[in-house]
Amino acid sequence: MSYNPSNYWLHTVQMPAGTPGALPERVDVAIVGAGFTGLSAARILAKRGASVAVLETNTIGWGASSRNGGMVLTGMKLGVETLSSRYGMDVTKRMYAASLASINLVEHIVGEEKIDCNFSRCGHLEVACKQSHFDTYARSVEVIAREFNHHLRIVPRSELRSEIGSNIYYGGMVDDVSAGVNPASYVAGLGRAALKAGACISENTRVEHIERGSRNGASGFHLVTSRGSLFAENVFIATSGYTSNTTPALRKKIIPIGSFIIATERLPEALAHELSPRNRMIYDSKHYLYYYRLTPDNRMLFGGRAAFFPEASNTIQRSAEILRRGMIGVYPQLRDTKVEYAWGGTLDFCFDTMPHAGLMDGMYYAVGYAGHGVAMATYLGAKIAEQIRGGPEENPYAKIPFPGAPLGLYNGRPWFLPFAGAYYKVLDWIS
Numbered sequence: 103m104s105y106n107p108s109n110y111w112l113h114t115v116q117m118p119a120g121t122p123g124a125l126p127e128r129v130d131v132a133i134v135g136a137g138f139t140g141l142s143a144a145r146i147l148a149k150r151g152a153s154v155a156v157l158e159t160n161t162i163g164w165g166a167s168s169r170n171g172g173m174v175l176t177g178m179k180l181g182v183e184t185l186s187s188r189y190g191m192d193v194t195k196r197m198y199a200a201s202l203a204s205i206n207l208v209e210h211i212v213g214e215e216k217i218d219c220n221f222s223r224c225g226h227l228e229v230a231c232k233q234s235h236f237d238t239y240a241r242s243v244e245v246i247a248r249e250f251n252h253h254l255r256i257v258p259r260s261e262l263r264s265e266i267g268s269n270i271y272y273g274g275m276v277d278d279v280s281a282g283v284n285p286a287s288y289v290a291g292l293g294r295a296a297l298k299a300g301a302c303i304s305e306n307t308r309v310e311h312i313e314r315g316s317r318n319g320a321s322g323f324h325l326v327t328s329r330g331s332l333f334a335e336n337v338f339i340a341t342s343g344y345t346s347n348t349t350p351a352l353r354k355k356i357i358p359i360g361s362f363i364i365a366t367e368r369l370p371e372a373l374a375h376e377l378s379p380r381n382r383m384i385y386d387s388k389h390y391l392y393y394y395r396l397t398p399d400n401r402m403l404f405g406g407r408a409a410f411f412p413e414a415s416n417t418i419q420r421s422a423e424i425l426r427r428g429m430i431g432v433y434p435q436l437r438d439t440k441v442e443y444a445w446g447g448t449l450d451f452c453f454d455t456m457p458h459a460g461l462m463d464g465m466y467y468a469v470g471y472a473g474h475g476v477a478m479a480t481y482l483g484a485k486i487a488e489q490i491r492g493g494p495e496e497n498p499y500a501k502i503p504f505p506g507a508p509l510g511l512y513n514g515r516p517w518f519l520p521f522a523g524a525y526y527k528v529l530d531w532i533s
């Protein structure tokens with residue numbers, strides 16, 4: 103079967119145009135990348151009176167920010183038990199609190215900037231693919247309630263039909279605090295808010311080289327771009343899975359991994375309700391997981407890391423077929439439903455599967471969202487913006503170690519992805 107490689111979300115939104123004309127000669131802050139991270143930072147910095155230029159190779163929201171599942175999730179990619187054994191309970195508490203604060207921040211921005219993006223606190227549902235996975239839920243719920251005063255709910259298999267119209271799972275775990283959003287509308291709204299606050303957003307402007315320098319006695323950075331040069335006192339790298347050799351030290355710390363999504367034709371109301379009676383953001387318990395949800399116009403949007411390599415027309419076609427089969431495995435009701443859209447995007451994983459935000463080579467950065475970036479990118483963008491304006495270094499990821507590849511065997515080209523993919527498939531099989 104052949105699929106139309108097209109991002110459904112982009113058909114629902116009018117992206118704002120960037121700032122026309124030449125680049126400014128000098129700014130207080132240059133931000134590389136116009137996704138959630140960069141635009142959230144630009145909005146705050148411009149509101150605080152700083153001169154800001156956001157420099158974007160493509161267009162506003164072109165990267166993962168307009169391509170994702172729109173799941174605004176509590177918690178982090180790694181479970182709290184892994185986190186507490188690695189960093190201790192105090193640091194884990196701060197990380198968990200940041201994950202909840204990040205959703206509040208998205209909700210606040212959507213309200214304050216009047217962004218029409220279907221933000222809704224619909225909650226999320228994690229479903230267990232094996233009995234052994236379900237057995238771990240009780241302990242997670244207990245630890246999260248005790249240590250973080252946050253309450254999730256276990257749904258036994260016998261009651262799962264109230265949450266999902268599928269028979270294949272062993273039970274579930276619900277968090278009512280998570281939310282859903284149309285990510286393209288949200289990133290468009292963030293872009294409009296940053297422009298309104300006075301930020302310059304330069305589209306089709308690839309940053310090619312950055313080096314330390316000074317101008318009129320002020321120290322900072324000279325940036326060479328595809329559309330001319332500028333001087334900035336501060337630089338914030340917000341390039342996520344699309345980080346390139348413009349920042350080689352950062353690139354070596356990030357593994358770009360493809361994630362892919364299909365969206366069906368619109369479903370009849372009754373069928374949509376049967377598949378997801380509470381309209382949750384849903385994902386399963388595997389390493390090689392599926393994530394899925396209804397769109398506001400009742401399509402089934404179904405995603406997963408079907409191919410590990412980043413998006414290209416061949417990986418999209420291959421992934422779309424894998425995802426369609428996966429979707430029918432979960433929902434046999436969709437066997438004859440047409441898939442109308444298929445697209446992909448690049449996730450940014452760090453070697454420890456953690457977000458990282460701070461200073462490297464004198465430049466600020468925030469990366470490593472590992473598929474949990476809608477809220478966290480918004481949050482870390484804002485936190486780094488406050489830090490640039492002289493605020494405290496407040497994010498819980500600033501002080502944790504930021505590992506590179508084991509033995510340094512990585513130059514930014516992820517040659518090991520097929521092995522990693524095979525490894526996770528085996529893990530899913532045996533665990």
Ligand SMILES: Cc1cc2nc3c(=O)[nH]c(=O)nc-3n(C[C@H](O)[C@H](O)[C@H](O)COP(=O)(O)OP(=O)(O)OC[C@H]3O[C@@H](n4cnc5c(N)ncnc54)[C@H](O)[C@@H]3O)c2cc1C
Binds near residue numbers: 138165344
């Ligand atoms: C398919 C998919 C599904 C996902 N689903 C979810 C989900 O449901 N929930 C969730 O929380 N997260 C999800 N994520 C992750 C989330 O989308 C990202 O973490 C988040 O969008 C990262 O935002 P960002 O602004 O840091 O990066 P991006 O939005 O990727 O923006 C980076 C930008 O930097 C630009 N750039 C790169 N290099 C340069 C340069 N040298 N000069 C100028 N510009 C440059 C790129 O063009 C790009 O536009 C998903 C991601 C993908 C790909």
